[in-house]
Amino acid sequence: MSQDIYVRAHSVQLEKKPQRSGYSESKWPDYVLAFDCETRLTADQSLTFGFWRFCELQNGIYVPTQEGIVHAQEELSEEEFNSLRKYAKATKAETAQDGSDRLHLYSRTKFTHEVFGMAIQAKALIVGFNLPFDLSRLAVDWETAKNGGWSLLLSQWRNPHTGKLQENKFFPRIVVRALNSKTAIIQSMKPGNPKTKKKVKNVTSYPPARFLDLRTLLWALRNKSYSLRTACKEFGIPGKLDHTPSGTVNSEEIEYCRQDVRATIGLVNAAKQECDLHPIDLNPDKMFSPASVAKSYLEKLNISYPVQKC
Numbered sequence: 001m002s003q004d005i006y007v008r009a010h011s012v013q014l015e016k017k018p019q020r021s022g023y024s025e026s027k028w029p030d031y032v033l034a035f036d037c038e039t040r041l042t043a044d045q046s047l048t049f050g051f052w053r054f055c056e057l058q059n060g061i062y063v064p065t066q067e068g069i070v071h072a073q074e075e076l077s078e079e080e081f082n083s084l085r086k087y088a089k090a091t092k093a094e095t096a097q098d099g100s101d102r103l104h105l106y107s108r109t110k111f112t113h114e115v116f117g118m119a120i121q122a123k124a125l126i127v128g129f130n131l132p133f134d135l136s137r138l139a140v141d142w143e144t145a146k147n148g149g150w151s152l153l154l155s156q157w158r159n160p161h162t163g164k165l166q167e168n169k170f171f172p173r174i175v176v177r178a179l180n181s182k183t184a185i186i187q188s189m190k191p192g193n194p195k196t197k198k199k200v201k202n203v204t205s206y207p208p209a210r211f212l213d214l215r216t217l218l219w220a221l222r223n224k225s226y227s228l229r230t231a232c233k234e235f236g237i238p239g240k241l242d243h244t245p246s247g248t249v250n251s252e253e254i255e256y257c258r259q260d261v262r263a264t265i266g267l268v269n270a271a272k273q274e275c276d277l278h279p280i281d282l283n284p285d286k287m288f289s290p291a292s293v294a295k296s297y298l299e300k301l302n303i304s305y306p307v308q309k310c
Helices: 078-088 106-122 131-140 214-222 229-236 251-275 290-300
Strands: 031-039 046-058 060-072 104-106 125-128 139-143 150-153 155-157 163-165 173-176 184-188 210-213
Touching: 031 060, 031 106, 031 131, 031 139, 031 251, 046 106, 046 131, 046 251, 060 078, 060 251, 078 104, 078 131, 078 251, 104 106, 104 214, 106 131, 106 210, 125 131, 125 251, 131 150, 131 173, 131 184, 139 229, 184 210, 210 214, 214 290, 229 251
Parallel strands: 031 125, 060 104, 125 210
Antiparallel strands: 031 046, 046 060, 139 150, 150 173, 155 163, 173 184
16 A cells, blocks of 8 residues: 655755855866876886877767877886887877877876876866876875875976985875775865975966766766776776786787776766766766765755754
8 A cells, every 4th residue: 555755855045165266167177188007016016008098078078189108118128118119109099080190109207297287287177997096106206195195296306416306396296085995085286386485487387186086976876886897888888808917018908008098988978978967066076975966966956954954
């Protein structure tokens, strides 16, 4: 026997949080930078190489306009580096018709400044699957952060007087603080030299960076924990190649990594399509859990929380 169930809700006008002066962001920005890294199988899992794609939003989907390889040449043998160089020279980039057909081969330093830094300036969404790991592979050094996480240094310079490497104070650090096994808060720190109050000319200005870990977003949307392989299967996207990482650089490893980035872009577009079905204002890089999505629905409906019902 069926019985009607009634619930009571209390509607209030919630106060919107003010945005930072001079800075606004769209739910889905015009650009995305997606990348994936391969490493040695040693305990430190040092970077060997990775693939990246810089994408533009066209007709509602992100399409690659640039593609390339990032490498840590100091970690590679001559044979391994030559494998990457030959592949980049012989292979065309998989980009849109108006994109670059050259497959770029960049050192970690060049990638950091000319691609990663450019993406931050373009207010692009920086995307990866299990993104904190890949960001840490790009780091050249690290420190513990004040919030209990990790402060990643991405840029250094060699002091001509001492010959020692020092932090580039004019490139933003990335701070990563894990909340649980599925979610981390990732943010860029405003660059600057705390030792001088003098204004420095010709210094690049960086807005706050936006980071999207697809693993976190898919968990928030579906309340399920995915690997890249299972996520691609769930969304019907060509996924990972059947290959076991070797920790070396060879043709199989190169194709394996490149396919991971293809899959990442496919998942970005699939997740975007699903996100857009939700009539809420929450940005994808702020969807940290299923609860954050539910909370956004309450705010959209102007329903107050129980603690506010006084």
